[in-house]
Amino acid sequence: MLTKTKMQEIQDLKLQGYTKADIIRYYEAQGRKPPSRPTISKYYDMDVLPDDPGAKLAKPKTFDAEPFRSTIIRILETNSGKTFCMSSVYDVLEEKFIENGDYEKLPGNQQTLRNYIHYLEDSGQINREPEHRRIYDYVFDTPPGEQMLIDFGEETLSKTTHIHFMCLLLRYSRFLCVYAQDHKYNSEEACKAIYRSFCRLGGRPKELVIDQDAVFVASETYGEVIKTRTFEDFCTEQDIRLWVCNKADPESKGPIENSVGFVKKNFFSARKVTCIDDVWRSLPGWLERKNQRIHRSTLRVPKAVYDSIERSAMRPLLPSVYETSPNTFRTYEIAAIPYVLYKSCRYSVPRDYAFKTVQFKVVSGKIHIYDDQLNYICSHNLSERKGSVNQLPEHRKQDSGDWIEIMERLRGKWNCYDFQHFINGVKKENPRHISKQLRAIEQFLDSENPDKSLVAQVMKECCQKYRYQFSQFKVVYSLAKAGRELTTDDCRAQVPSGSVSYTDLSVYAKAFQERTERKEAAAR
Secondary structure, three states: OOOHHHHHHHHHHHHOOOOHHHHHHHHHHOOOOOOOHHHHHHHHOOOOOOOOOOOOOOOOOOOOOOOHHHHHHHHHHHOOOOOOOHHHHHHHHHHHHHOOOOOOOOOOOHHHHHHHHHHHHHOOOOOOOOOOOOOOOOOOOOOOOOEEEEEEEEEEOOOOOEEEEEEEEEOOOOOEEEEEEOOOOOHHHHHHHHHHHHHHHOOEOOEEEEOOOOOOEEEEEOOEEEEOHHHHHHHHHHOOEEEEOOOOOHHHHHHHHHHHHHHHHHHHOOOOOOOHHHHHHHHHHHHHHHOOOOOOOOOOOHHHHHHHHHHHHOEOOOOOOOOOOHHHOEEEEOOOOOEEEEOOEEEEOOHHHOOOEEEEEEEOOEEEEEEOOOOEEEEEEOOOOOOOEEOOHHHOOOOOOHHHHHHHHHHHHHOOOOHHHHHHHHHHHOOOOHHHHHHHHHHHHHHHOOOHHHHHHHHHHHHHHOOOOHHHHHHHHHHHHHOOOOOHHHHOOOOOHHHOOOOOHHHHHHHHHHHHHHHHHHHO
16 A cells, blocks of 8 residues: 555646656656556546545554553553653563463564554654663673673652662673662672672672772772772672773673663663562562563573573682671681681681681682681682691791891891891701790800900801801800811811721621632532
8 A cells, every 4th residue: 555645646746747657657767666557546546535545454453452551551651751661561561461360461562562652652642752862882792701790770769769779781691680779889788789699690700890980989090990998808809800991981881881771761661669669579570581581682582691601601609798698607616726627627727816716608619718707818629538637828837036036136236247147047057946046146145245346257257167056156156266267177076086996907808708618618
């Protein structure tokens, strides 16, 4: 059927004196496909065009029946003055008529509903404000499990009532998590929501893409980002990198901005929300349905893509102090030995936690240990060998630092050019007993009270001859005091000559000869 414009064009050509054959040639001369001859004859022979040429061919509209018609008009009138999404109207109809059990299915699909709403708009029964659209550059997807995008949104219900929600989107699969509350998010609440999404997904990504929101970023100067303390602790605890977007840079996180708009249009626009309880009641089911739809950007189902591809690429979960159910931590009282006992295996903690209470949690083959205030202490890989003792290098007992005080006292009294060289030699030669060695040297020098130049000479001689023990130091000191030089035999142990007996070699030769003769006689 021709449009009313083309019908009027045929009538105008008729009034100008064109015949039916001339009208066909007129279309061909303009490079346009002419209507068929019967169609031209039909409208050429009419005296007056009908007001509604397609009235007899119009199909009945499936949604133009009760209770659907009144419900659709009521939804659209309730949201007048706002930009609403037609698919959100379809979702509300599913929730109202199908999930309540009134109907098995709706009389038409989303496109049918969209055509019906356009019919209501064209007929003047409802008025819809023009939609403002933004233009974005295409953002290429990252590998699976690489990035999670985070952004905040706000929906105003009244002058005093606002709904604040937080969207978390996996860039690869487009799997969406949304959490809402009736006040603005602070750093701790945002970290709890992020960890809840990790638990919902069963893993954690490698990188978070965030905006310069005050919840996460305290300040930014020439690319130097200073995170809030709470958020920095969370990133350190979860071992997650950050990608902080520039201000007014939608291209770097376009998918999450679209998700925030999607939540506003598809969830809030067609629902009568009066308080946060209405959101908490409907949001989980809405998220479940939307994660199982075909995403318009990727043309794939987010939940199917996540389950089949991205789930395996996510890193394993780590415990967090921001977990909403902290009762999953176990309590352990440490005795004199600073170790936590778990399944017959012991795992070390710093020595400062002896005789204290700690808490631990086992996740993904690791034991994570926290103090009683849930501040992170350390982590160990679980041992497969029962009865094993697992100690981190930093938890080993450190040498006492009292030798440093002794060294500084010696430096104050006998400092010289070779003093530090001598101290280093003593430390290397006596790693376990450096305090005893230095204390003995200090007491010896205090008792002797020698001249400072003599001590400098002794230390120089010790460094040259590698004499770094207290007994050797005393020998060098006595020789230097007597004015003698150190020789090799001066530090060698003296053994009394009378205690050693000497045997002539002829005795051994005679014994060897007798043994040889006995063997020859036995061989005959």
